[in-house]
Amino acid sequence: MLTLIGVVIVVAGFALRLNPLLVVTVAGLATGLAAGLGLVGVITAFGKAFTESRYIAIVWLVLPVIGLLERAGLKERARAAIAGIPAATTGRVLMLYFAVRQVSAALGLTSLGGHAQMVRPLVAPMAEGAAENRVGPLTDETRFLIRAHAAAVDNIAVFFGEDIFIAIGSILLIKGFLEQNGVRVEAAHLALWAVPTAVCALVIHFVRLALLDRRLRRTPGAAAVGGEP
Amino acid sequence: MIGLEAVYWLMGLLLLGVAVASARDASNPRRWRTTAFWALWALTFVASSHLPHLVTGVIVLAMVLVGGVAGLGQGTRESAGRAAREASAARWGNRLFIPALVIPAVTLLGNWALKSAAIGGVHLVDPKQVTQVSLGIATLVALVVGMAMLRPPASAPVVEARRLLDAVGWAAVLPQMLAALGALFAVAGVGRVVSTLAEQWIPLGSPFVAVVTYTVGMALFTMIMGNAFAAFPVMTAGIGLPLVMVRFGGDPVVMAAVGMLSGFCGTLMTPMAANYNIVPAALLELPDKNAVIKAQVPTALLLLAANTAIMYLFVYRR
Known part of the structure; x- marks a missing residue:
């Protein structure tokens, strides 16, 4: 039972809003100690896992070019481009991105998106710009709500699109795990059974984005707030 | 090379x-x-x-x-x-x-x-x-x-x-730290303990309850681990294979495919999946680090219900 101490620390730490970096580290150390690794063993295990997961951080390599383009006005341009399309609303911009992201992920093109490459410099400013078209300058609260939805669309569309592609990691993991347990399945059949959920995800989230549009229509623009934070 | x-x-x-x-x-x-x-x-x-x-x-x-x-x-x-x-x-x-x-x-x-x-x-x-x-x-x-x-x-x-x-x-480093935590969880056998607990405490009397336990369990365990890939082997070995497939005769393809997607619903709701949820909040300069999760929760819950329905309707038909 002591093994679960890490889970307890994580849940308590996040609930108390302590610094996640600290919470995760303490949880890891406690779990390792409870498992009898010893202090040196735990720190070694931490170092090993950190070293082996460095590939996760590679996404930050896009920052120099994205920052450079932001300095040259990329976000302002993205906003202005949307201002030229009267039919654009926040919900519709995000629906379009959802559909493109989900379909491309289903074709195995999961790198066609991402928060650093697409959402911050392009999708979020476009979604904000579309709302500004309608109601004028936005309050910070509205702006943050729209940005959170832009990030959410990127996640949901790729999660429930990628499994339709047969060579994606999760399909291979399922197939491998079932085979270990003596159950043979076809990757194509697994991918096929991702389709109903993918359709549900699209329908559910499109309805929510339409509701977001309705909510934004009722939100008065910020009369006195200018500029971006 | x-x-x-x-x-x-x-x-x-x-x-x-x-x-x-x-x-x-x-x-x-x-x-x-x-x-x-x-x-x-x-x-x-x-x-x-x-x-x-x-x-x-x-x-x-x-x-x-x-x-x-x-x-x-x-x-x-x-x-x-x-x-x-x-x-x-x-x-x-x-x-x-x-x-x-x-x-x-x-x-x-x-x-x-x-x-x-x-x-x-x-x-x-x-x-x-x-x-x-x-x-x-x-x-x-x-x-x-x-x-x-x-x-x-x-x-x-x-x-x-x-x-x-x-x-x-600091959020830039969090995904790597969580991967390290996951590795320590694996070494300590956290997954095994959780599935043992689940088997002892959850009533698994009917085909429907087995499906609900599996899909909701996938989502919850993914929220704890921050990663559906870590939750899948544990929940499938603990509930999916012995109950849904062996005892009630469910189709392993439907079970596994929809089970994994139920885990993804959990990914949308947890700060433990930092690279999807916490990092973008930081990157978009949102003051509330849970703002992205809050935007995702309604879709995640509805979709979890949809997954449960899809699995129950189709897993036992073969």
Whole structure:
């Protein structure tokens, strides 16, 4: 039972809003100690896992070019481009991105998106710009709500699109795990059974984005707030 | 053969540049801590492949002390004011999108071309690492295109990267820390303990209850682990295979496919999936670090219900 101490620390730490970096580290150390690794063993295990997961951080390599383009006005341009399309609303911009992201992920093109490459410099400013078209300058609260939805669309569309592609990691993991347990399945059949959920995800989230549009229509623009934070 | 090591060097150089830019910025009230944090991270990219894991572990703990306990700061200077950015946006127009779109275009192209590229039978790039290497190449190509087009000062890429990375702060390292936590959970056998508990305490009397336990269990356990891939083997071995498939005769294909997707619903609702939920909140400069999760929860819950219905309707039909 002591093994679960890490889970307890994580849940308590996040609930108390302590610094996640600290919470995760303490949880890891406690779990390792409870498992009898010893202090040196735990720190070694931490170092090993950190070293082996460095590939996760590679996404930050896009920052120099994205920052450079932001300095040259990329976000302002993205906003202005949307201002030229009267039919654009926040919900519709995000629906379009959802559909493109989900379909491309289903074709195995999961790198066609991402928060650093697409959402911050392009999708979020476009979604904000579309709302500004309608109601004028936005309050910070509205702006943050729209940005959170832009990030959410990127996640949901790729999660429930990628499994339709047969060579994606999760399909291979399922197939491998079932085979270990003596159950043979076809990757194509697994991918096929991702389709109903993918359709549900699209329908559910499109309805929510339409509701977001309705909510934004009722939100008065910020009369006195200018500029971006 | 080009592998991840080259990309790690690139990442180390970038972080080193960010550390130097931090050290030179007197407007940051926590200038030296911020410098130390990025410099230590840079060190892990350049050296950790050769260092003993214990040393890397100590470096990581030092980063946590600096970033998680002492706290990082942020410079206040802005590189280009709003007016300058708008003038530049008007001048360049839609051409500004070109370098941004070069990133996905070159990544996809690289993915496709490098997978089989070989000279004399030797792969140019390790096939397992093609995606990461392609992304690294794509960012370099985009940077060259952007620099050639905009002709900013040579220091601009690093200065701007620092501005963005400062906005993200310690959250940039969180996904890697969570991966380390997951590894320790695995060593300690957390999954086994949880599935034993689940088997003891949950009534699993009917086919419907078995399905609900499996889908909801996948979502909950994913929330704890931060990763559906870690939850899937545990829940499937504990509930999916013995109950849904063996005892009630369910179809393993439907069970496994929809079970994994139920786990993804959990991913949308947990701060433990930091790279999807916490990092974007930081990257978009949202004051509430849980704002992205809050935007996702309604969809995640409805979709979990949908998954449960899909599984119950189809898993027992064969």
